[in-house]
Amino acid sequence: MAKKLVEAITSMEEDFAQWYTDVVKKAELMDYSSVKGCMIFKPDGYALWENIQSELDKRFKETGVRNVYMPMFIPESLLQLEKDHVEGFAPEVAWVTKGGLNDLQEKLCVRPTSETLFCDYYKNAVESYRDLPQVLNQWCSVVRWEKETRPFLRSREFLWQEGHTAHATAQEAEERTQQMLNVYADFCEDYLAMPVIRGKKTEKEKFAGAEATYTIEALMHDGKALQSGTSHNFGDGFAKAFGIQYTDKENKLQYVHQTSWGMTTRLIGAVIMVHGDDSGLVLPPKLAPTQVMIIPVMQKKEGVLEKAAWLKDVLSNYRVKVDDSDKSPGWKFSECEMRGIPVRVEIGPKDIEAGCAVIVRRDTREKIQVSLDEINEKVGQVLENMQREMLERAREHRDAHTSVADTYEEFKEAVANKPGFIKAMWCEDEACEIKIKEETTATARCMPFAQEQLSKQCVCCSRPAKKMVYWGKAY
């Protein structure tokens, strides 16, 4: 691990929560606003979201998704149609009760999620099997009146995408649910260099109104888990509550089967906590809004700025910038590191004379002197290596922080002393899940698709085990 160069950032070891806040501020990703729990995305923070958005959107569209936009308000009567759903969200919705100076006839909630609006739409849009499937998505913000907020991880208004689909058969809905979870998982691993565990939520942890919830779970640097994306299969529950029926080929009325799936700006928090170090943010090259920062040294010397501009041109197939502000080079180096820019190129009179430049990799701080003739190719290699090695390193960290517990004693010991995932068998009785949570604070993160038979007994009650579960403390 590289040594700490910037005093303004608290070290992770000392205080992880403070480290996180320091990085978020120092990397200029966000500011607090005057509305409690609502944050300001600054340009560098919003640029991360824009990149996530465009890459995900591209991947969605490859699977046939189309974008729409629904209203941001939901009439109270509509929200209440599905019982589990309204019970799940009621404690945290914000209400609009006035329009101008007058009370509204029916109060409107600010959407906490839009299942009800999509259902209301599908009720009319779907008549025949020919209208199916409906595979729609929207990019928007939603509001949940959270008690405790943290930048990117939990705010009262957050940005996300929510996909909502309707299908003719249960099987088709199930396939779409899993397909989107895989899109999410591939995106996290390939684009964010963040390894995830794919699995199913327990009954207790599943989404309000869902038949099944699938999740991807990532492990943060401090050993806490972060739910990074979810995909829900609703079966025909919402269809029955909202009356969404179609006529099949045999001219019989059938209920549709629905799914929904979402990812949020919380992913930015995940990237910070998976890859960051004591000098600040570390961005995977594919995600980084600026991939290469050129820092001229002795920039007032004749020819230096010109050479830097020339270099920018040479490297123009990457997202490249020149820092020609009149700060000292040392300042600019630190600034680059705090902001997580993957590659820094130093160019000064000495380099120009020698026909080379120094390239420095953010994650390892490795410095390489390269000839200007081959710098374009070298930078490309460094970016590629960095993307790959960041994923490998995160995977190694996760594996090193995953333990196995056969007995309840081992389990308690692991929660207390080994931050990270704990793999253990479970009988599928909610009583054990609740007991574990109350006694250890660890929750069932997911039942992974890749099941292993660790033992024959439930880690909690010793009755026959049915599922292997990843447990952990979560954000």
Next chain:
RNA sequence: CGGGGUUUAGCUAAGUUUGGUAUAGCGCUACUUUCGGGAAGUAGAGGCCGUGGGUUCAAAUCCCGCAACUCCGACCA
């Protein structure tokens, strides 16, 4: 929503115990010298001391509300 902490210039803080002209460092502006890991000098600008009440001749300071931020729980993406 429960428990702690914090709130004074753009940032970090001192000053509050014991009421009496609002301070410092960094940052910012201008100029000069600098420049390979947060450079220096000179001259400037910048504050309703979170907010609303109260006590007092006098409040950053004492008293009572409220709010925001932050951390730990509970809830959640």
